[in-house]
Amino acid sequence: MIKEQPDHDNLPDKAPVLVFDSGIGGLTVLRELRVWLPDRRFVYVADDAGFPYGDWEEEALCDRIIKLFDRLLAEHKPAIVVIACNTASTLVLDDLRAAFPFMKFVGTVPAIKPAAERTRSGLVSVLATPGTVRRAYTHDLIQSFASKCHVKLVGANLLATLAEAHIRGERIDEAQVLEQITPCFVEEDGRRTDIVVLACTHYPFLANVFRKIAPWPVDWLDPAEAIARRTISLLQESEGQGENGKMRENSDHPHDVAEFTSGKPDFAIRRLLQGFGLQFDHIDG
Incomplete structure (x- = not known):
């Protein structure tokens, strides 16, 4: 089903960049994105309830991700989505673009x-x-x-x-x-x-x-730097903004959140999220 386009006129300034992965590997991409987009808010979503994606049948995994994004896009109203997962990108990127034609998706494909x-x-x-x-x-x-x-x-x-x-x-x-x-x-x-x-x-x-x-x-x-540059390019097209400079040392991201579909990352992961300046939240996967 084609989803309705959200009312971008009512979105807050600098809508967040949503970074999605099956687990915590996408934090390598988030780290690079922050270097180039220091003033942007980020939402990091880990589908840890579905991890590892390699164990799934393709059709079932595709259905899972599409349904998940139906909810995520409505909730967060991101400016752009980065699929920081090769498996998801090579499987479902075209389907995501077809299902949500109003949203820009940046995939992660082998370099x-x-x-x-x-x-x-x-x-x-x-x-x-x-x-x-x-x-x-x-x-x-x-x-x-x-x-x-x-x-x-x-x-x-x-x-x-x-x-x-x-x-x-x-x-x-x-x-x-x-x-x-x-x-x-x-x-x-x-x-x-x-x-x-x-x-x-x-x-x-x-x-x-x-x-x-x-x-x-x-x-x-x-491929993290190439993903970041592609994200910046698409944001420039949609928002008419110039490229941001390098991130300042100790730059703070108090409004960035991480969501895990299991709702229960372990203590080590919570500490890792804190090290990345992410506040923990959760969704029901």
Whole structure:
């Protein structure tokens, strides 16, 4: 069903940017967005009741996300929505745009194009969830932008969960992490993989672990800055505003909130939210 367009004339100044993810990986994107949009309010929504998305059947997950956004858009009336989740973006972004044509959505898709432009060896790997690896969207990106490269798709079935544990401050088994990332490292005719695309927003939280245990140095490509720039571009189009400068140190965001569909993030997550300057709220998922 096509939703009615909200009355933007009655919205408060600088309506918030809504950042959505299946868990807390999207905080890497929120962090970058704040650098470029220091005066903007943010609402961070984690569908932790549905995490991990990789375990869902595609049709059921699509239905869940559409229904969730029907409520979120009415409640928060955001200026723009950032889907800070590769799995959700590659699955449901087109459906969200069709269901809510009045809203601008910025997706998070594997950074295959910039990887193809930067690689010197021609060997690129995409480290993603199994769902992102399967999607036709991902394969179309390779065909469109990296046809002259050897691109290896690596579906890591445990890495998002390991990242969530790491973010909580739990000890993780580095041998298990190494097992997940090792397929990314390819040697062929004297050449080696030189770029690994981080195609899940949870993975940048493990970047230091990756660098420590990787078989050889590579460029771990985080798409957060590109997402932030695209968000700014769309806001400029809709609001006619100039680009904001870099964020001041210790900049405060007292009106930013985080909502979890479970309504019950654990103590470690609550502390993490405080560190990001987010006040906890919840929705019923």
